[in-house]
Amino acid sequence: MSEDGRARIRCAEAADAAVIARICARAFYERHGFTVLDTNDGDRNMESLPDMTRRWAPHSAR
Structure with missing residues (x-):
């Protein structure tokens, strides 16, 4: 089993x-099934760059 698969099993x-x-890194999150919960214009981070909150959930919880 891949390391990625083990992480998904441990993270219920x-x-x-x-x-x-x-x-x-957006491509990484998309490839691993993270979905976008919200976006922001950058006023909530030190870099003042647009950001987003992403969530990964097991297939059954999506």
Whole structure:
């Protein structure tokens, strides 16, 4: 089993991540099934860059 698969098995609950919107890590979160919960114009982070909150949940909870 892949390391990614083991992490999903151990994480029965949802996981949230705050992500700067323009950073290429967005592709990582999309590829691993994180969905966008909300977006912001950057007034809530030190970088003042647009950001988003993403959530991953097991397939049964989506």
